[in-house]
Amino acid sequence: MTISHAAQRRERILSAAVQQRLLDADDAPLAGFVDLDGVTDSVAALQNAFPPSVSVQHAFAAKANPLVPLLQELRRLGMGCEVASAGELAQALAAGFAPEQIVFDSPLKTRAELLQALELGVAVNADNFQELARIDTILATRSSPSRIGIRINPQVGAGSIALSSTATATSKFGIALEDNGNVDRLLRAYREHPWLTWLHAHVGSQGCPLDLIAQGIAKTVAFADKVNAELGRRQIVGIDIGGGLPVDFDSDDSAPGFDTYVARLRDHAPGLFTGDYRIITEFGHSLLSKNGFTTAYVEYTKTAGERPIAITHAGAHVATRTVFQPDSWPLRVTAHHPTGATKTGPLRAQDIAGPLCFAGDMIARARPLPELSPGDIVAVLDTGAYCFSAPYHFNGMLEPAVYGARTVADGSIAFQLLRSAETMDHLLSRSGTDVMN
Numbered sequence: 048m049t050i051s052h053a054a055q056r057r058e059r060i061l062s063a064a065v066q067q068r069l070l071d072a073d074d075a076p077l078a079g080f081v082d083l084d085g086v087t088d089s090v091a092a093l094q095n096a097f098p099p100s101v102s103v104q105h106a107f108a109a110k111a112n113p114l115v116p117l118l119q120e121l122r123r124l125g126m127g128c129e130v131a132s133a134g135e136l137a138q139a140l141a142a143g144f145a146p147e148q149i150v151f152d153s154p155l156k157t158r159a160e161l162l163q164a165l166e167l168g169v170a171v172n173a174d175n176f177q178e179l180a181r182i183d184t185i186l187a188t189r190s191s192p193s194r195i196g197i198r199i200n201p202q203v204g205a206g207s208i209a210l211s212s213t214a215t216a217t218s219k220f221g222i223a224l225e226d227n228g229n230v231d232r233l234l235r236a237y238r239e240h241p242w243l244t245w246l247h248a249h250v251g252s253q254g255c256p257l258d259l260i261a262q263g264i265a266k267t268v269a270f271a272d273k274v275n276a277e278l279g280r281r282q283i284v285g286i287d288i289g290g291g292l293p294v295d296f297d298s299d300d301s302a303p304g305f306d307t308y309v310a311r312l313r314d315h316a317p318g319l320f321t322g323d324y325r326i327i328t329e330f331g332h333s334l335l336s337k338n339g340f341t342t343a344y345v346e347y348t349k350t351a352g353e354r355p356i357a358i359t360h361a362g363a364h365v366a367t368r369t370v371f372q373p374d375s376w377p378l379r380v381t382a383h384h385p386t387g388a389t390k391t392g393p394l395r396a397q398d399i400a401g402p403l404c405f406a407g408d409m410i411a412r413a414r415p416l417p418e419l420s421p422g423d424i425v426a427v428l429d430t431g432a433y434c435f436s437a438p439y440h441f442n443g444m445l446e447p448a449v450y451g452a453r454t455v456a457d458g459s460i461a462f463q464l465l466r467s468a469e470t471m472d473h474l475l476s477r478s479g480t481d482v483m484n
């Protein structure tokens with residue numbers, strides 16, 4: 048079996064982390080890692096996928112991994128930032144993004160949040176007609192440098208994971224394009240609001256075939272053309288095509304890749320590449336998932352019903368979606384010696400259990416792996432997106448430290464702390480000790 052480049056890099060990061068005691072069986076049995084060289088490569092792949100003839104701003108979907116030092120790194124690589132709450136807006140601002148590099152999407156923006164975004168000049172995509180009316184009220188008393196758009200739902204259908212499909216007939220996101228009367232209401236909104244100059248759709252994500260996503264964008268571009276034709280002016284100047292590119296969680300391949308997606312977009316929506324529209328993208332998964340992994344020590348092993356079980360420090364608190372929807376979000380697991388070196392040997396079906404006190408807290412079931420022993424390390428792969436940002440607070444688990452890792456000139460690995468491990472004091476204060484007298 049050939050070992051992929053990504054697997055070699057992971058093994059080197061893991062071994063260096065053990066040597067430097069960032070991972071320690073007693074003091075730091077759980078940690079997250081982001082491969083910053085991989086992030087640089089992924090951003091470059093995205094930037095190079097679009098032809099230089101179109102003006103594109105790539106905004107990273109903060110919810111995928113909002114660790115502020117990581118957002119700062121993405122900003123330095125030329126990314127913008129897409130945020131979906133006041134909290135994510137604060138994270139993006141803390142990372143140094145200028146307001147005009149930030150796009151604010153969310154199905155629920157309060158009046159105060161809208162006012163803040165419009166005063167700062169953050170781009171805003173309205174989710175519905177009522178929100179548009181709120182924006183109109185705010186703009187009646189002040190002007191704003193914000194680019195303002197409206198999110199439509201092109202209603203092209205679901206992929207294989209219902210909970211992450213955003214463009215179904217009844218999706219909660221955006222204005223349903225095909226619903227009776229909505230095209231006319233949208234046309235009226237653009238006619239009455241000259242400041243409404245962008246159009247937004249986000250079709251995805253994991254589990255959606257590329258053609259389905261590209262069809263959704265094609266309908267969005269066709270609708271922008273229609274608005275501009277009906278109004279007899281180029282009022283819509285930009286299209287925000289969202290993110291949603293799925294990721295291959297089964298191998299180290301980064302397929303389907305941004306260039307494949309752009310090729311599919313060219314087939315389905317050639318109007319996007321004429322230069323008539325500026326473009327914003329909002330990728331999350333496809334930029335970060337494969338550039339992160341989570342490591343945990345095996346604390347104990349036992350068998351039950353003849354099945355070997357490794358009890359590890361990684362559970363629902365660090366891989367929430369995987370634990371609660373194991374069929375939709377299976378994650379690869381690799382087995383390592385206490386030094387970090389990859390374990391070899393005959394494979395045996397083993398359960399990889401987490402530490403939480405409920406039966407479903409399993410990272411993997413009956414997974415063929417070299418036999419694990421106490422003191423070994425498991426690496427849970429492809430956790431760079433939607434894991435470090437989505438902790439599950441149960442059983443008083445502390446959130447682990449997350450490190451960025453980079454290969455430096457002499458070939459060694461340099462680590463950068465992206466988030467410190469949560470302290471017991473912090474856990475106690477979020478458990479109400481701060482209000483005790």
Ligand SMILES: *Cc1c(COP(=O)(O)O)cnc(C)c1O
Nearest residue numbers: 108249252290291329330331332
């Ligand atoms: C979640 C989200 C994204 C990112 O989706 P990925 O599947 O991670 O690429 C982009 N835009 C919006 C509006 C989102 O809600």
